[in-house]
Amino acid sequence: MxxxxxxxxxxxxxxxxxxxxxxxxxxxxxxxxxxxxxxxxxxxxxxxxxxxxxxxxxxxxxxxxxxxxxxxxxxxxxxxxxxxxxxxxxxxxxxxxxxxxxxxxxxxxxVEMHAIQTSGNCIRNVTTDQWAGAAADEIADPRPIGELVRQWSSLHPEFSYLPRKFKIAVTGSPNDRAAVKVHDIGLRLHLNDRGERGWEVLVGGGLGRTPVIAVTVRDFLPEHELIGYLEAIMRVYNLYGRRDNKYKARIKILVHEIGAEKFRAEVESEYARRPHADTKVEERELQRISAYFAAPKFEKLPRWSATFEEARAKNKDFANWVRTNIAAHRADGYAIVNISLKPEGGIPGDATADQMRVVADLGQRYSFDEIRVSHHQNLVLPHVKRDDLFAIWKVLQASDLATSNIGLAGDIIACPGLDYCSLATARSIPIAQSISRRFADLNRQHEIGPLRINISGCINACGHHHVGHIGILGLDKKGEEYYQITLGGSSADSASIGTILGPGFAGEDVPDAIEKIVNTYLAHRQPGEEFLAAYRRLGPQPFKEALYAAA
Amino acid sequence: MTTNATEKGKILTANRLRDGEVVFLTHSGEWSENIDGAVLATEPQAQAALEARGKGDERVNLVTGTYLFDAERRDGHVFASHIKERIRSLGPTVRVDLGKQAEGKGGHFAALQGV
The missing domain is CATH 3.90.480.20 (Sulfite Reductase Hemoprotein; domain 2)
Incomplete structure (x- = not known):
């Protein structure tokens, strides 16, 4: 830990x-x-x-x-x-x-917590895969590298007054759950033929008013060169990044303005100029940090749990929850539990003090005292025995924490919006609530399949609307809230920015619009084809027709 | 009190420094948590006076971030023109159990409904 x-x-x-x-x-x-x-x-x-x-x-x-x-x-x-x-x-x-x-x-x-690097024009606290150290598909736990970056960046005098905020995300899995392509820097772990670790370095991604997918500046950076290379990127940004206009100050604008090739050349030249011995990541130091994230001592368990299978066969609600909220763990007999903070009609990401204590207790009893927060605004118990899943589900159910909708229509990302935020131009939460109610039928959500609906209450895009399969952006038109809908965004491996479909909608019309989009998908999908794949095959036209056809 | 009379003007608002509470400047120069207590300035000169008063109270560290917003007074009650100010004067529309609206300081108009 x-x-x-x-x-x-x-x-x-x-x-x-x-x-x-x-x-x-x-x-x-x-x-x-x-x-x-x-x-x-x-x-x-x-x-x-x-x-x-x-x-x-x-x-x-x-x-x-x-x-x-x-x-x-x-x-x-x-x-x-x-x-x-x-x-x-x-x-x-x-x-x-x-x-x-x-x-x-x-x-x-x-309890070793703080609010440092959560604001300001510094390198913000590093984000990563919520299943780090647990996921079956992981090459290695990305958190030691996140922590290495944190120790390097905290209070770094050279990088405390950057042109603008700076966000770094790290993934240790080939299936990106950390949205590394829409961060200022994304780090992605690869293994070469000899089994050595190297990091793909992506730069210049971001959302906000100018959404951009990051470009790869290095395919395979040896681990010990990581800090030196990041420093070179930061120096190029610090030197050339614009400070005259805060909307053009993020590194994505610099990469865009001078071009990826030129940017890469600048970084390489800066990197070549520096004495690497100063910034070499020493194996001993990395091991010291990795020890903080040592995997728990998993028991040797059979892959198959009779207790679990029996409960799943007997209880349909439990079986549904298992379908969506459980992910494969790297250790036999264990599972990752995803706790939805998106009950029907709820406020995405909100948890009461009682709910926090329930999850804390479950984490302590069943998950080696580990709990995670996902960027989808849900919680995770990363290391749970399959034998214990039913007992955990019962406890979650009693606290309104067992909604089986992870990755489905009800699992909506929403920023606080105009209900709380002074930057917002429109409310986000009520839109999330109304869509959640519209798709309340969980059987229908399961039938629709994986669908990411992301809602932001202003152009700053805290609700990641650009990378929602369906994105919703709340704006202000002469004092009235209205909502622009985009389709086809994704923050996963094949990241893409959503396309605006057409004129916006009043808040009360948004659920109807979303329903029309979903119905168009259902009508056109091929067997087994998920929403995003169907959209990419079909393009926006059938969705536009469904939304804007004359009544 | 006159009835059906509508006065349009501007109100000076701020957040109270020590706790961030939304407050409105009153006739007597105090800061009220309730928008109904606010003084509505209809003339530019009066509005400028409110602003000056606000800057003074920023300097003595009572409040922070003062600004004027459009509002109107109907039947003695104050209505903010923009949704953002209505939410500030009531509380979150998604938690009507919280904020001014839940504490009897929510002014005289209904909470915005969820959509």
């Missing part, structure tokens, strides 16, 4: 006392808002529509029960009894008071 070393612990505690002092000076007026804002943002504290919002880092989406129980405690003591898991694998509290924040940060520090 990931843990802090002594250095980190000291650093976070120092940061808490610094922030306590800064907040006090702000409250007494020694610091102006302009002076204080960057300081609070460096500690994840935003000012939103109704109150301050605290964004807490969940590095690599990894939690243990003590951490999750602490989040539950904070939710009840200082917030309104719930939290919101985000598409950055973080957790946000929506009702925070400035005067309480230092106490909250101190409470977090007790």
């Amino acid at each position: 990931y843990r802090y070393d002594e250095f980190d612990s000291q650093f976070v505690n120092d940061r808490v006392s610094q922030f306590r002092d800064q907040a006090n000076r702000r409250l007494t007026g020694e610091l102006s808002e302009d002076e204080f804002r960057p300081l609070r943002l460096m500690n994840g504290l935003y000012l939103q529509l109704h109150a301050y919002m605290l964004r807490i880092a969940v590095p690599y989406g990894s939690l243990d029960s003590a951490k999750l129980n602490t989040l539950a405690y904070i939710a009840e003591k200082w917030d309104r009894g719930y939290g919101h898991f985000t598409t950055r694998q973080n957790l946000q509290f929506n009702w925070i008071k400035l005067e309480d924040t230092a106490d909250i940060l101190a409470k977090l520090a007790e």
Whole structure:
């Protein structure tokens, strides 16, 4: 399990006392808002529509029960009894008071948590596959590399005032679950013929107002060169990235403006210029970090669990849940449990303090004390015995956490939108709720099959609408909310940006529109063909006709 | 009180510094959590005065992020023109159990419905 070393612990505690002092000076007026804002943002504290919002880092989406129980405690003591898991694998509290924040940060520090690198123009906390260390298809756990990048980037003086925020995602699996192609830098693990590890380095992906798929600048970077090479990329970006216009300041714009070839050449030349010995990742250091993420001691179990098979045969609801919410584990007799935070009509990603405690307890009892947050705003118990699945499902069911819709129409990504966010132009959550209700019939969801519906309440795209199979973007037209629909996006291996279908819709008309799109797919699909594949074969035309044909 | 009279103008709002609570400037120069307590400035001069007052209260660290928004007063109650301000003055539309709307400070118009 990931843990802090002594250095980190000291650093976070120092940061808490610094922030306590800064907040006090702000409250007494020694610091102006302009002076204080960057300081609070460096500690994840935003000012939103109704109150301050605290964004807490969940590095690599990894939690243990003590951490999750602490989040539950904070939710009840200082917030309104719930939290919101985000598409950055973080957790946000929506009702925070400035005067309480230092106490909250101190409470977090007790369990090695913080809100550093969740805001500002720095290298943000690294995200990864929520099934890291557990997935059957994984080459290696990507989290040690994420942590290596974190240790290199935290408070790095050269990269603390970048032109704009900078997001790095890492995957250790050939099936990308970390959306590496839509991050500023994506790292993807490969093995060569000799079984050696190397990282594909992708640069310049991103969503927001200018969605771009990343380009590969290195196919196979030896692991020990990783930090040196990342540093070269950061230097090129820091030097050439635009600072005159915040909308053109992300690295994707630089890559786009000078072209991938030129960008690659700049990076290579910078890399060649640097003494590599300074930045070589030493095997010993990597082993030290990897030890933090050592796999639990799995028991030798038969692949087949009689208890599980019997329960599945006897209970149809359980069998349905197993179909969608369980993923293959690398150890025989184990499974990955995906806990949906998307009940029918619910708020995507929201969990109550009680629900957090239930999941924390399950993680402790059944999953080697590990819990994960996915960028789809769900939770994961990564290492569960198949023998225990039925018992876990019963507990989840009692807490409204057993919806069997992972990857289906009801598993909607939605940003907080105009209900909470001061940047939003329209509400996202009510749209997610209405679609979720429209597709409430789980049998129908299973019949439709894999479908990603992603909703953002503004062009900044926190809800990843560009890479939803169906994407919905909420905008403001003369004070009224309206919603633009895109089709064909994906953040997986064959990543693509969705295409706008046509004129937008009023909020109340969105569920009908989505239903027409889904029905068009059902009418045209070939046996076994999933939504995205069907769209790619058919193109937008039949969907446009269904949506915009004269009534 | 006049009935059916509609006054259009601007209201000064901010977030209270210590807790982020949404507040509105009142006639007496206090900050109210309830939009109905807000002073509605109809003339540019009065609006500028509100802004100046707000900047002053930012300087003494009562509030932060002051700005004017369009609103109207009907039958003594204040209605924000834009949905964002209606949500700020009530609370999240998806959690009507939370925020001003749940605390009896939600002004005099119904919560926005989910869609």
